[in-house]
Amino acid sequence: MKQPGPEKLLKEQKIDEEYWAKWEREGGWRPVGWKIVEMNDGPTLNELKPEQFMIVHRPHANFYHHSYGKVSKFFMGLLEGKLYGTKCPKCGLVYCPPRAHCYNPKCKLQETVWIELPKRGEVYSYTVMAIAWPSMAHLQPLVGAMVRIEGTNTCLPMTMRDIDPEKVNIGLKVNIHIEKKPRGDLLDVYATPAEEPKPPKRTPEELKRFKEDMEKTRAWVKKTFGTK
Amino acid sequence: MSKKVGIVAGAISRFDNPRHTLQEEMCAEAVKMVLDDVPDLEIGDFIKKGYACCYSYFSDILEQQQCMHWIIHDYLGLSGVPAFRVESGGATPIDAIVNAALWIRSGMFPVVLVVGWEKMNELPIQKVNEAIAVAGDTDWDFVSGFTYNAFYATLETRRMHVYGETEEDLAEVAVLAHNNSLDNPYAQWPAQHGFSKITVEDVYKSRLISWPYRLLECAMTSEGASAMLLANEEMTKKLTDNPVWITGVGFGTDTMRPGDRPDNPAWKGLYPEDERIWPKEIPRPMSPYPDLTNFGSLRVAARMAYKDAGIKNPRKEISLVEIFDPYAGVVLAALEDFDFCKRGEGKKLLREGVIAPDGELPCQLSGALTAQGHAVGSTSIAQVVDVYWQLSNQIGKKWGAPGRQLSKPKRGFVHGHGGTGCQAGAVVLEV
Numbered sequence: 001m002k003q004p005g006p007e008k009l010l011k012e013q014k015i016d017e018e019y020w021a022k023w024e025r026e027g028g029w030r031p032v033g034w035k036i037v038e039m040n041d042g043p044t045l046n047e048l049k050p051e052q053f054m055i056v057h058r059p060h061a062n063f064y065h066h067s068y069g070k071v072s073k074f075f076m077g078l079l080e081g082k083l084y085g086t087k088c089p090k091c092g093l094v095y096c097p098p099r100a101h102c103y104n105p106k107c108k109l110q111e112t113v114w115i116e117l118p119k120r121g122e123v124y125s126y127t128v129m130a131i132a133w134p135s136m137a138h139l140q141p142l143v144g145a146m147v148r149i150e151g152t153n154t155c156l157p158m159t160m161r162d163i164d165p166e167k168v169n170i171g172l173k174v175n176i177h178i179e180k181k182p183r184g185d186l187l188d189v190y191a192t193p194a195e196e197p198k199p200p201k202r203t204p205e206e207l208k209r210f211k212e213d214m215e216k217t218r219a220w221v222k223k224t225f226g227t228k
Numbered sequence: 229m230s231k232k233v234g235i236v237a238g239a240i241s242r243f244d245n246p247r248h249t250l251q252e253e254m255c256a257e258a259v260k261m262v263l264d265d266v267p268d269l270e271i272g273d274f275i276k277k278g279y280a281c282c283y284s285y286f287s288d289i290l291e292q293q294q295c296m297h298w299i300i301h302d303y304l305g306l307s308g309v310p311a312f313r314v315e316s317g318g319a320t321p322i323d324a325i326v327n328a329a330l331w332i333r334s335g336m337f338p339v340v341l342v343v344g345w346e347k348m349n350e351l352p353i354q355k356v357n358e359a360i361a362v363a364g365d366t367d368w369d370f371v372s373g374f375t376y377n378a379f380y381a382t383l384e385t386r387r388m389h390v391y392g393e394t395e396e397d398l399a400e401v402a403v404l405a406h407n408n409s410l411d412n413p414y415a416q417w418p419a420q421h422g423f424s425k426i427t428v429e430d431v432y433k434s435r436l437i438s439w440p441y442r443l444l445e446c447a448m449t450s451e452g453a454s455a456m457l458l459a460n461e462e463m464t465k466k467l468t469d470n471p472v473w474i475t476g477v478g479f480g481t482d483t484m485r486p487g488d489r490p491d492n493p494a495w496k497g498l499y500p501e502d503e504r505i506w507p508k509e510i511p512r513p514m515s516p517y518p519d520l521t522n523f524g525s526l527r528v529a530a531r532m533a534y535k536d537a538g539i540k541n542p543r544k545e546i547s548l549v550e551i552f553d554p555y556a557g558v559v560l561a562a563l564e565d566f567d568f569c570k571r572g573e574g575k576k577l578l579r580e581g582v583i584a585p586d587g588e589l590p591c592q593l594s595g596a597l598t599a600q601g602h603a604v605g606s607t608s609i610a611q612v613v614d615v616y617w618q619l620s621n622q623i624g625k626k627w628g629a630p631g632r633q634l635s636k637p638k639r640g641f642v643h644g645h646g647g648t649g650c651q652a653g654a655v656v657l658e659v
Contacts, residue, residue, distance in 0.1 A: 039246075130437060131438065158373070
């Protein structure tokens with residue numbers, strides 16, 4: 001037997017410890033405000049009566065020290081602008097998202113090996129987000145695509161750039177990019193069209209509605225962020 | 229020993245957002261209605277006679293409270309009584325019912341009280357989306373930029389591509405659910421928007437969320453609670469003269485990440501009859517069923533429940549269905565996965581009126597997730613309670629809408645699932 005010993009620091013991008021410590025000291029769980037409201041309530045819509053409620057505004061935030069475990073190499077690859085997946089030496093399935101152990105029932109959780117993947121793929125399915133995460137709201141309407149990276153047996157969800165939402169379609173060949181300044185998660189990865197997109201078939205009404213939806217979404221973004 | 233599990237009573241404390249009433253108070257409202265319906269049951273019986281409680285709520289994040297069921301249990305006056313909490317995302321409440329039924333079948337507990345709830349107005353809506361999204365894989369799904377809205381939208385886009393479903397089909401599903409909810413005094417849609425029928429045009433006017441899904445095609449976020457009293461055959465007959473029986477339970481799973489499904493070696497060849505249904509012009513993945521078009525976990529759960537209940541032909545033998553529909557297209561997929569039709573033909577059952585309230589197989593009579601509401605831990609319990617009321621001829625009494633009571637329904641089927649169909653459960657109810 002042997003002890004694993006302490007971790008050895010190889011590389012680091014430090015967190016702003018002072019910022020988080022300050023947040024803890026100032027925030028914690030204490031309410032930052034409150035309100036008192038009156039509202040009709042009851043167990044059914046046939047039994048409503050007015051009630052008064054006090055509501056406090058209670059802050060909460062955290063950060064997690066999260067290890068990517070044995071698939072860390074994928075994220076270390078992103079820092080170097082490379083795309084990695086894993087391959088099962090027994091059945092040959094290729095995973096991206098990578099798995100350190102093959103999940104093919106025949107392979108009995110065989111350990112996989114790392115391979116570098118081409119930065120090319122194909123749209124397996126897609127959506128156009130009119131509501132994205134708050135940090136990406138300025139990019140709405142935002143195309144999200146399930147991308148099958150060439151040679152893999154999986155789809156990796158990612159957002160697309162330089163694409164007219166009206167034209168994205170299943171089967172579209174894409175190039176995969178990694179952010180110039182990667183931060184170390186999957187959001188560092190995005191796709192752009194690798195060919196002239198062939199839009200899906202839409203009826204005239206569907207097309208009209210789609211265009212209106214895009215206009216409304218863009219107008220909201222412009223009003224909210226003043227860009228695009 | 230009889231494997232029959234009976235529903236003695238069921239109750240809902242209505243869905244709305246916000247409902248500033250506390251979780252334990254909403255649960256107390258529902259349990260109080262159960263006690264009113266079962267005069268021979270006392271809270272004190274639970275500890276004296278060896279009964280148990282099974283609690284259902286989804287998120288510790290939404291309520292910023294771990295072990296919330298300890299608070300509920302205490303509040304109901306049940307301290308000392310054996311209690312469990314079940315959590316499996318959107319599948320939580322159906323999973324709680326399935327678990328409770330299995331505990332009764334095991335012979336361990338003669339009576340189990342199932343209580344479910346959720347509060348979804350405590351966080352701002354984008355944080356609610358986030359709290360739900362962390363049920364997805366936080367290394368590989370959550371950080372792709374996709375919300376659950378976006379994931380379900382990509383699944384539906386695939387259905388449109390492979391089966392030719394249309395935006396109109398989705399809007400029609402939403403119209404069906406919303407209009408079904410208008411007589412339901414527990415439903416959130418009429419509580420917030422009044423009692424007028426809606427049309428496809430109203431759905432189109434609602435804002436785009438994630439194409440192809442619009443606001444009225446997505447589940448509401450809700451606050452509410454519900455309760456059910458389950459018992460073994462002997463106790464059921466003692467406690468009620470109007471029982472409904474849970475004759476079948478099932479549960480199943482699929483991959484964590486939907487992107488892994490098209491080439492999943494574990495599914496290849498599992499359902500050959502479904503694999504054969506695949507359009508020639510579309511490249512065939514390694515495991516064409518369920519692909520992204522269907523929900524394999526729903527299939528596993530349904531066939532298990534049918535087998536358990538001795539059902540050979542679900543389309544003929546089942547009278548009404550409540551589908552767990554966080555998004556409208558799930559209704560169409562589920563009809564296929566539940567063997568009510570062949571894959572790709574869910575839209576036919578919709579277009580031909582089969583699932584309409586006066587159709588052969590009425591679905592979503594409560595309004596389901598898009599109109600009754602989706603207070604996650606309460607959702608499927610409320611849907612099961614709605615079907616239980618139909619089967620026990622209580623809609624007139626419980627809804628105050630006798631016109632909505634089906635004429636002598638015999639069997640009901642209810643399912644629930646979590647994630648993108650990562651886990652599912654189902655029950656068959658029978659008079």
